[in-house]
Amino acid sequence: MTLNWFKFASPASFYPIAGRLIPVFWILTLLLLAIGLYWGFFETASKLGGSNPQKEYYRIIFIHVPSAWMSMWLYIVLVGWAAIGLVFNTRLSFMMANAVAPTGAIFTFLALWTGAFWGRPSWGTYWDWDPRLTSELVLFFLYIGYIALHSAIDDTRRADRASALLAIVGLIMVPVIFWSINCPDPNQCAALHQRSNLTRIDGNILFSMLTMTLAFWMYGFAATFMRLRSIILTREAENTWVQELLNARRQA
Template sequence: MQVNWFKYAAPTSFFPLAGKMYPWFYVLAAILAIAGMYIGFFVAPTDFQQGEAYRIIFIHVPAAWMSMFLYLVMAFYASLGFVFNTRLSSMMARAIAPTGAMFTFLALWTGSMWGRPMWGAYWVWDARLTSELILLFLYIGFMALQAAIDDPRRGDKAGGVLALVGAMNVPIIYFSVKWWNTLHQGSSINLTRAPSMASIMVWGMLLMALSFWMYSIAVILSRVQCVIAKRERQAAWLQQIDQPST
């Protein structure tokens, strides 16, 4: 069977699909958030060391995961844009950046709200915090660069280079707690060994992470429709200028 892998790579065919899908992802995000918040704030027990302050984890860790994950997805789309020269890939990268920046900000904000009672400081220049701050600047730089270039395709290319080069920062964030002696604690959840926290806490955290993930898909699909509409509108407008006789 012949599969057309590029069917939805055309903005015109992806646009209605995105419009149909995004409301459902909002619904999923809401359901998962209710379940996650319920477990996190009503079921999970008090931490024996950190008291109730540890409950920030149910927002902080999922937000930090999403901030890194979305950057990798954005860089992936940027690379697809270079390999296949598909406009939609670059549009997706554009649509992802604000949501990624939002989660990076939340990871930093909730982190400082957790750091103050536990470390005695809202901010320290340790490797984890600093590299996460650089991630925020990369997102902002990506958006500013694309906004500053009038030609959308040139903006796509320039932003794509920034996204790809900046992707190097993500493993640095992830491994910073291993590579350097950081004040920030190591990961509680790991693919290779059992989590070092109560399983009900892990469940709350995973549900919140899933919820943030679904939220990201919803808001990004909804935003990519705006990006497509703006671009295609301009294309139609250009066509009219270029070919007035047809």
């Protein structure tokens, strides 16, 4: 069976597909949230680690790590769609990149916020100029820059392409920025943030962390598609298929 993928690349045909997918993603989100939260709060120990245990506050891990992962993943998704848009000149990919950005910015903010609330009881400070924290802050600035540039340009085509280029430049700079913050003195390097090591994590904690990550991911899909539908409607307002949809809505 051969699928014609370019058929889905037109906003008119993707609009109803997204509409049908949104409820599916909502159900998945709620289901995974329920499982992840139940497991995280009732099936895990109230202490973590040995001699210097992390107490109940470590439960922030179930939202901190997923939102940090999603914030980075969504930026990659954004740049991916932006690059596809620049190369193949498809309208839908730019709309997709646009729809991802605010959700990604929200996850970045949440990663910072939950990190601060975790840092206070475990490190004794809400904020520290640690490499990962600082990089996450820079990522937040990159999202804000993308959104600001896009909304400052009135011409949609120019806005799409200019902010796409900015996003790509940002992604190229991210490793350099991370490395420069991680290692401000090239003669020696150090970091406060614990290294991630998934294999050392207790199974129950890992299970609810991954479940919550999936839940956030499904939420990302749902929110992005909702925004995508709004963007499509606004941009295609003059097309006949939108008018037909409007008439159908009025009769209903």
